[in-house]
Amino acid sequence: MEQLRLFEDLIAANNIWDAHTVGKNLYSKDLGNKDIFSKYFDFTCTIANYPIEIKTRKYFISEAETALVFYSENAEMSTEQLLFIKACRDKLIKTSNAIMELEQEIISKHNDKLVADNNELLTELVDYKNKLLSAKKQEDFDALLIKINEKENTLVKDALTNEQKALYDTLTKEYSVIISDKMMELNLLSNTEYNRTAVKDFKHVFDEFRENEAKYKNSQSQLFTLVSKRLFSYDPAKLFNETLIYYNHVYSFVFSKLDDEGKFRLTQISIDTEKIKR
Numbered sequence: 001m002e003q004l005r006l007f008e009d010l011i012a013a014n015n016i017w018d019a020h021t022v023g024k025n026l027y028s029k030d031l032g033n034k035d036i037f038s039k040y041f042d043f044t045c046t047i048a049n050y051p052i053e054i055k056t057r058k059y060f061i062s063e064a065e066t067a068l069v070f071y072s073e074n075a076e077m078s079t080e081q082l083l084f085i086k087a088c089r090d091k092l093i094k095t096s097n098a099i100m101e102l103e104q105e106i107i108s109k110h111n112d113k114l115v116a117d118n119n120e121l122l123t124e125l126v127d128y129k130n131k132l133l134s135a136k137k138q139e140d141f142d143a144l145l146i147k148i149n150e151k152e153n154t155l156v157k158d159a160l161t162n163e164q165k166a167l168y169d170t171l172t173k174e175y176s177v178i179i180s181d182k183m184m185e186l187n188l189l190s191n192t193e194y195n196r197t198a199v200k201d202f203k204h205v206f207d208e209f210r211e212n213e214a215k216y217k218n219s220q221s222q223l224f225t226l227v228s229k230r231l232f233s234y235d236p237a238k239l240f241n242e243t244l245i246y247y248n249h250v251y252s253f254v255f256s257k258l259d260d261e262g263k264f265r266l267t268q269i270s271i272d273t274e275k276i277k278r
Contacts, residue, residue, distance in 0.1 A: 007039070016047055020063070027067060032074035034084070041067050041088060048095050054103050061096055068092060114159035121155050122164060125171055132178055138186050148175070194234075195243045201230035202243075206250045213257060220265050227254065227266065232273035 003026050010019035020043075027033070027040040044064035048057045068088050075081055128148050135141040160168060205226055209216050216223045231251065236244065251270075255263055 004036070004039070007043075011043060019043065020047075020060075024063070024067075031070045032076065034071075034075065034081075037067065037071045037075075041071075045091055045095055048099065054099065054106065057099050058103075061092070061099060064095075065092055111159065114156050115161060115164070118155055118160055118164055121151050122167055122171070124151055126167075129171065129174060129178065132175075132182060135182060135186070136189070138190065141182060141186055145179070191238055191240070194238055195240050198234045198239060198243055199246060201234075202247055202250045205231045206253060209254050209257070216254075217258060217262060220262075223262070223265065224269055228269055228273045232270045233275060235275040 003022060007019060007022045007026055010016075010022060023040040023043055027036050030036055041064055044060045044067065048061035048064060050057065068085070071088075072085050075085075125148065128144055128151065132141070132144050132148070135144060155168070157168070208226060216226060231247070231254075234247075236247075239247065255266060258266060
């Protein structure tokens with residue numbers, strides 16, 4: 001038979017998908033033919049035992065199972081036929097069990113890897129928590145938050161064990177507190193440095209104006225250069241009370257030394273000067 005020869009040639013050439021198409025077509029035309037069934041059934045079981053992807057193996061064993069069902073319904077029954085069908089069923093069960101065992105092993109290994117990977121990520125998150133506590137600069141703090149977010153997003157949360165889930169929940173709560181406290185701490189450090197710089201600039205204005213009073217009283221441009229950069233460039237909202245007291249002292253000192261036009265100009269400079277937001 002020409003189609004049977006094509007089927008066998010395709011098998012010999014390891015062209016399994018075309019062989020399957022031809023073999024299934026050949027068998028479907030004569031569902032009770034033992035010889036054709038045997039060739040097609042053996043072919044599908046052989047492919048199902050190949051060391052290939054599980055999805056393909058399950059497909060071919062399913063095709064073998066379907067073929068056996070149709071053959072059992074259409075073949076002429078006898079004691080010999082029953083023994084043959086039973087042997088086919090045993091072969092089918094053995095192959096199916098082997099595939100299921102392998103699939104379970106693959107799933108188990110995959111799950112073990114997920115648990116191991118999650119363990120590593122949780123360990124890193126614990127380490128980053130300690131680094132976060134030690135951060136002294138805003139840029140370091142921000143960089144750590146980016147890394148922490150990346151690690152957390154990499155966690156496969158559905159695969160966390162009960163122990164890992166408990167640790168993750170604890171870390172989530174701790175991170176919330178640490179981040180809030182660290183933001184307040186860094187903001188205070190930043191404001192403290194801001195105020196230190198401001199006080200130094202205020203003193204410079206005071207000393208410079210006191211030593212060169214005539215220079216600044218007689219030149220609005222000189223006055224502008226001095227006070228715009230070192231007195232009025234600071235945001236009052238970021239100054240501590242002590243710094244504001246000193247600021248008012250310096251401002252009052254300069255203001256008191258100017259004539260009416262100078263006082264007006266000083267006020268204008270104060271309003272127009274852009275504040276430093278560092």
